[in-house]
Amino acid sequence: MKQVLVASLGGSPSVITETIWALMHPHELADPRDPDRRPFIPDEVRVIATAFHDGFASLEDREKTIRERIGALYRQYGHKRPNIPPFEIVTGASGTPLTDVRTNEANDEYGDLVTRVLTGYVRDPEVRLHVSLAGGRKTMSSIDQAVTSLVARPGDEISHILVDPEGLTGCPEFWWPDQDAGRPDQTVEHRFTKKRFSTRSQDVGLGLSIVTFVPLGVAFPITRELTDLTYRKLRNYVALEVARGELILDYQARTVTYGEETVELPALQFSLLALMAVARKEGWQGVGPDGRGPNHGGWVDRDELLDAKSETFGRFELLYTGMFGGEPWQTATAMRQDNILVSVRSFVPGAGVDDPTRVERTRLKTLLGRQFQNILIRDRLLVDVARKGRNRDFRFGVSLPSERIVLRGFGPSTFKGRS
Secondary structure, eight states, rough: EEEEEEEEESOTTTTHHHHHHHHOOHHHHHTOTTTTTTOOOOOOEEEOOOOTTTTSSSSSHHHHHHHHHHHHHHHTTTOOOOOOOOOOOOOOOSSBOOOOSSHHHHHHHHHHHHHHHHHHHHTTEEEEEEEEEESSSSHHHHHHHHHHHHHTTTTTTEEEEEEEEEGGOOOOOOOSTTTHHHHHHOOOOOTTTTOOOEOGGOEEEEEEOOOOOTTTTTTTTTHHSSSOOHHHHHHHHHHHHHHHOOEOOOOOOEEEETTEEEEEEHHHHHHHHHHHHHHHHHHHHHEEETTTEEEESSSHHHHHOOOTHHHHHHHHHHHHTTTTTHHHHHHHHHHHHHHIIIITTTOOOOOOOOOHHHHHHHHHHHHHHHHOOOOOOIIIOOOOOOOTTTTOOOEEEEEOGGGEEESSOOOOTOOOOOO
């Protein structure tokens, strides 16, 4: 199991080494809630920082110094030096590094960065994540905790570090207890008061507080699956999920609405989405996201859709042709324009082709993904594809429960009942 520390950083770089030391020495903390806590030795340390570097010659100098101090801490206690990727520096919309996070825009930029970093880790089941809230402004810590709560899994942790005596926080040469072990002078000087403080562990108290939170990554697994998730999209997505937002398909307008956004689809892609939505809404029996049989339902079977004699294809064809008034010449023209006979009815698996319906499903996802700006509807609401076993058991459908799907304009003239 790979152990990863993700730490925010503002103007106090020592919070990183203080946190690592505390994780290495849980017995020193004497936390009565977890007396048997084992040491957490980060294999990787990921730093998310502002560009503020007071006391250092440059950003590069700050990063170099922190890397050296982390390396010295690990050497002192006989641990292998951790992997330390290049520091992530929050930037503004123009790409300029931000020395502070004070505005709503800056908060969103910081949140996007944190979301990208954390989701990159929680996708890996072999990573145990520990997020430190100690560095930066309180708003940064708040965003750290919010994002972690939404993407984390059981076993991931959040913490905050406190130093006693508090005056040590004003000593730029203090990095961790016993850092000067073996030296005659084991004290450091406060940058303003010039008072000296001991660095001996018996004189220093590091209070690592493990923050209790609910790991909602279990409830919102999509937060771990997407590669282009941002903080803003995550907020909107969760808000809609909590509000149990509806997916609305308007047959006459050929539009899809979710939340505050509406997009119009080409006839073929709308028909494919509508077929899946109706299957979910009506609870078609026999095929579902978890398998086949009488206890499964709500999804579409790929092979049935490819069979021109099947009821599934007949429903699809009726839905599609209904958009053009059902007149023979209009239907024939529409089919030629959208190449429906090639796109759906005549799909035949060829050499090396696993799932020929993938082309239209991918096109549908691409259209929705490009047009819906605030939420990644294509990945959460639409097409989930299952391929299990040697028989290439392909099933697909809408992920939302049926009560959150609204069909408008789907009258008897456009869709016949299914037995």
